[in-house]
Amino acid sequence: MDLPPLTKAFVLHVGEMSAQWGVSRSAGRLFALLFLLPRPLNADEISAKLEIARSGVSLALKELRAWRLVELQHTAGDRREHYATPDDVATILAILAEERRRRGIEPTLAMLRAALCGQPNATDRFAAARLREMRDLLEPLANRPPAADSARANGHDDTAPLVRGARSMPPAAPALGTTTVALSSRGKRSRSKHRE
Template sequence: MNLPPLTQSFVLHFGEMGSHWGINRTVGQIYALLYVSPKPLNADDIVEAIGCSRSNTSMALKELQAWRLVKLQHLPGDRREYFSTPDDVWAIFKTLAEERQKREVEPTLTMLRGAILERPGSEEERHAQARMKEMYQLIELVTKWFADIRDMDVETLQRLMKLGAQVQKVLQFTQSLGRLAGRDGAKEE
């Protein structure tokens, strides 16, 4: 690799993590390189920096484009294609989450919907179907929650995330207020 030590460390780490994320090493390395690069890079730049083959680079860039994680651009006077990542890390997070939902969550929900609608043929299948229904309801709830999160502006999302466990305290407080209001309403009647 022909990279400064800090960049090389980041690129190598993303390559190693790729297998945990369901992508190959080269895709992870190329994404990391594009993410930290101060300017868009073409395939030749990537090949030189990482030391992978041109065909491997082309395939990785196609995969990153399919995930909507890189932007293709052309520079004046240059016929080559240049690639970069979105500048906003929150936009990257949202895009990645949307793509994972489309590729992993939605097919699972479709399968579970079909399984829940089937008529169970035995007690064992009734049990399995009940468990699948629980899973379906959980995934649906998380999907709706994510849709709400995805629609938040970045500032609100950051504030929400920084709240962390304090959200639980707010919910407990509002529940206490609700119980108090319920008691007061009962006294007034």
């Protein structure tokens, strides 16, 4: 890959991390490349820069378009299709959160709802209780509006806590020399002193 060092390091890193997001390595590298470049690229340019086959570029573009992470753009005087990422990082993060929810949380929640619709037999009571607990935790995530992810990505988290009984974080870090009282997950109070 003939890319500047910083660009190359990011492209390779995102390629490796993309499996964690549920996309192929090529799609991750392609996304990272388009994200860092100031202008849209056509498929031949992408193929040359990433040193992957044109067919691999087409598959990666199809995958990224399904995730809504790549946009098709047309350039004046050029009939080829050009591709770019959304400009706003907060938009990208909101899209990632929404797609992860749609692809990961919603299918699991559908399975849990279907599995729990009947009465469990005596040997499955413990498992059913655990699955109900998981379902109850996932319900707010699946029902969270996409705007909430966008607000969170922009640093404005005005939404209610995701877990019943959880407390949202204060909007700013506490001032030095103040004491913060928090409840642990078991309901016990803990104090912490903020120092320089």
